[in-house]
Amino acid sequence: MWENRQQLLSQSLNLQMFLRDAKQAEVLLAHQEHVLSKDEMPANLEQAENAIKRHEAFLTTMDANDDKVNNVIQFAQRLEDEGHFAADKAQRKAENISERREANRQRAVQLMEKLRDALQLQQFLQDCEELSEWIQEKNIIAQDETYRSAKTVHSKWTRHQAFEAEIASNKDRLYHIQQAGEQLITEKPEIISTIDPRIQELSHQFDDLERTTREKGERLFDANRQVLYEQTCDDIDTWMSDLEKQMVTGGTGEDLASVNILMQKQQMIETQMAIKAQQVSELGAQAEYLERMTPEKVEDIQQKKEAVERRFDELKAPLVRRQRDLEKKKEAYQFRRDVEDEKLWISDKMPLATASDNGNSLFNVNVLKKKNQSLRTEIDNHEQRIHLVCNNGQKLIDDQYLQGTNPIQIKNE
Incomplete structure (x- = not known):
């Protein structure tokens, strides 16, 4: 129990x-x-x-x-x-x-x-x-009748082109939204009533913006095509004259730092060249329009366009040569700096390599052996750097670009 x-x-x-x-x-x-x-x-x-x-x-x-x-x-x-x-x-x-x-x-x-x-x-x-x-926000700008801060027809044209480019570059945002909406509708058909109206509304808004921008361009510039054409040619001519002066007086640098600065300026010039190249190519379309509107001025229009195109083409080769000269100058100055760095490294390691202290005890000898092994390892690892500098020097010797020095002597040192 x-x-x-x-x-x-x-x-x-x-x-x-x-x-x-x-x-x-x-x-x-x-x-x-x-x-x-x-x-x-x-x-x-x-x-x-x-x-x-x-x-x-x-x-x-x-x-x-x-x-x-x-x-x-x-x-x-x-x-x-x-x-x-x-x-x-x-x-x-x-x-x-x-x-x-x-x-x-x-x-x-x-x-x-x-x-x-x-x-x-x-x-x-x-x-x-x-x-x-x-x-x-862009519609407000597009509906403004003029670019008040721009003083000439050409500057207004340049501003308007930049505005049109901004509109065009942002159209991808509309495409991405349309694709995202279509994907959502495919996955969840029940939300089509929410998504479809938004896509259509945005498409209409963007179409209106493009149309307003295009009409603004027509209103601003169609009545001033002749002035715009002449100002564009004059603007490109002025820019090319300034560039030619820079190329004559600019020099190619006296040391590595100055060469680097000049190469940055050269990059900026090449960026400006691309912009001006677009403007030069657009002169053709402007010229065709003016020739239809004013047949009696066809010869003058063609001469002005061809003069600008010819002068612009003549600038390309000197710019390429200047870029090449700057690159070679940079290689030469970089080589000299590398040589000095390697000389300093060698002078720093030479006392360790030529030391006469052989140790006065077993412990000291072992310590010196470890230090010597570490030095040999460091030298072996650094040898590739020495070869690289020497190879760069040999390349400059072959190109005959170490001016004002004895390149073979520098390389041997």
């Missing part, structure tokens, strides 16, 4: 412990169900990003609480294995807890998918809003 009572008390204790753990698991599941019941979708991009962060933290917490649910299920199985008098009741409760957990897990995964879809949608809508604001 005593043993039966002991077994009953033991089973009762286990049952109460199971019910306690089950209650804790049910509280956790009830909290999860409460959180998942708030199926509110974000209204903007920031809310979508914050909602995903919160839900990721929620999923992490769910994973951490899985052990508590698993313990309850394992506890119920143990009670059944031990033939507990309430094993059936424990199993039913454990199955209910397991089913609630799986249901919560599925709802959490589904909610994450919805939030990610909402993030994509809100990102799309924000991109649309940003582009729409940019279009409205």
Whole structure:
């Protein structure tokens, strides 16, 4: 009898412990169900990003609480294995807890998918809003009848070309938004009523902006084509005269620092050359238009255009030669600096290599051997650098570009 009572008390204790753990698991599941019941979708991009962060933290917490649910299920199985008098009741409760957990897990995964879809949608809508604001801003500029800060027709033309180029370069933003919208509609056809109107609205806005910009160009310049043509030619001529003076008086540098500065200026000149090349090529279209409008001036128009084109072409070869001269000068000055650096390195290592101290004890000899080995390793590793400098010097000797020095002597040193 005593043993039966002991077994009953033991089973009762286990049952109460199971019910306690089950209650804790049910509280956790009830909290999860409460959180998942708030199926509110974000209204903007920031809310979508914050909602995903919160839900990721929620999923992490769910994973951490899985052990508590698993313990309850394992506890119920143990009670059944031990033939507990309430094993059936424990199993039913454990199955209910397991089913609630799986249901919560599925709802959490589904909610994450919805939030990610909402993030994509809100990102799309924000991109649309940003582009729409940019279009409205540029429309204000396009509707302004003139460029007030520009003093000549040519400068106004240059400003307008830059504005047109900015409009054209930003059309890719519209293409990307259209592609993103089409992708979203393909994946989620139910949101077509949200996406399609925004794409159409942006397309209309951009078309209006392009048309307004084009009409502004026509209003500003069609009545001044002759003046624009002459001012463009004069502007290019003036720029070429200034460039020719720079090339005559500029020099090619007296040291490595000055050569580097001149090479940066040369790069700026080449950038300007590309801009002027575009303007020179556009003279052809302007000339054709003027020839149709004023046939009596065809000869003068052609002569002015050909003179500018000829002079511009004549500038290209001297610029190439100057670039090559600067590069060679830089190589020569760089070689001289490298030689000086290597001489300093050698003079720094020579006392260590020629030291006469051979040590006066076993300990000192071992120390000196380690130092000598380290020096040999450093010299071996540095030898490649010496060869590289010597090869650069040999190349300059072959090109006969170490002017004013004895290049062979420098290389041998």
